[in-house]
Amino acid sequence: MAEYKGVLVCGELADGTLASITTELLGCGRKLADDLKEDLSCLLASDSVGEAPKEAIAFGADKVYTAEHPALKEYQADSHIQVVEKLAKDISPRIILMGQTSMGRDLAPRLAFRLDASLTTDCLELSIDSETKLLVQTRPVYGGNAQATFTSDVMPQMATVRTKAMSPLERDDSRKGEVIATKIDIDTSKVRTKILETVKEEAVGIKLEDAPVIISGGRGIGGAEAFQTTLKELADLLHGAVGASRPPADNGWVPEALHIGLTGKIVAPDIYIAIAISGASQHTAGCTGSKHIIAINKDPEANIFREAELGVVGKYEDVVPALTNKLKELLVG
């Protein structure tokens, strides 16, 4: 049996630089590797990785494996997995980390089954058991109504980590590390899917993930219109973005890209105003990282008031326009 050693982070690039999830994974992976007294490696696979390997080292990696190939430009499971599978077999990491992102959700389970590994998805916490040296993996279950802690019975131990759950290290460009270019030979006959078209659907304006203020609406909004008027007016005033819980997205009142929650986007703005959202755990899973949550709901028993620090009980049609008008007055004065 191979000896499993070290921690491998499967990195992602965003607009040519290291994605924020990858800096978070490196921060978490660094601590795990230090506890094990082993190396932290990072894989970067794309058509071109640019300066990202240097960034990965500055954020904590000891070794960066690069894989550059035209077929890796757009994520496609059957081509990306060839790179990760080969590296995992070559270097036998004890721990493999990925983001609970569009790529990680799609790639991690495939890889785990291929490597005969164990996988815990959507982890909020990871640590090393001081006695067994096993990776202790904590994740939410039952739609966020409970949490569970797992350990692996087999190696390697794989985990995907929720975005914004871990903190990156301070960037330190004086850190030293090694960049290793891997030989890539992608067998295109094993790529069984074909991307015919990629369509952007994001609403115009501030990106949800970057917005300092989010005005979010739920099932109780009742239709598409108020998202465009009542909610948007408040969002515009505060230079924020409009979001939603799952029902408005499922009903087509807003595009899926605005869906915040366990199976949508995970956001952590300074201010999150939840309007006519009951506060099911599946939704709050996507916004608990917000600095301040404010709830407006006509039902005083709504679960969202357990999450919020400030609240108003009342119909949003009455409360929100008054809130917007008063804020307009106060923000000018």
Added chain:
Amino acid sequence: MPVNMIVCCKQVPDPEAPPSVFKVANNKMTLPPDVKPVIGQYEEFALEAALKIKDTGGGKITALSLGNSFVRDVIKKSLAVGSDELILLEDEAFEGGDSWSTANALAMAIKKIGEYDLIFCGRQSSDWDAGQVGLGIAEMLGIPAVTLARKVEVTDGKARVERVIPDGYQVVEVALPALIIVTSGIGALRYATLKGIMAAAKKQPVIWKSADIGLEPSQIGAAGRHSKLNKLFQPIKEAKCEIIEGETPAEAGANLAVKLREAKLL
């Protein structure tokens, strides 16, 4: 072209039940008896995806589920809405398994079923939320998989799938047989018709035990798992929401604005 389909469904406690009723005791989730089991929300979408294909091109749908203590009326909803057959992998030996042992058992059952063009799964179960089993089945069967589908059409031996990505969607083409993992956006599962409910009542599900699908005891339940649940718990949350009052809801809204300003939040 008639399409031969298998839909994997799971019976779960109603995930829409209010958060306050979810209580952990002795490392297990316990729910009051008035919280009824349901077919998981994403498996309902998976069923709808298959039914839409059957609507246009015809075909056969086999619903497949693993578990124990199935409530017949709940799991038979798959038949009532239009599936042709229901196979239950019902065996106490499956207790204590994980995503790995579950995917393995479902893959073995699918091999026993033999013929299929498309397998549908939900993106994640509505209880454990792991999102692994569908892709695990595809790996074990050695067939391609497309995840996060919100629309699926079949033409000329190929499936065209709209796959949700963070800022939009992709149109992905895959040759059959393939496994499709469905997310919301496909449309809510249709209601069962009275005729459908009557027909389902008459139909008996096929029951397979672990031995019927060629599984050894070492591959099942806790013995066949790759990861171990150590602890199930509920972090304590202190609710300390300050409710802003007012003579009318509008006044309360205006008072909230004042409060936000005073607290220098805005």
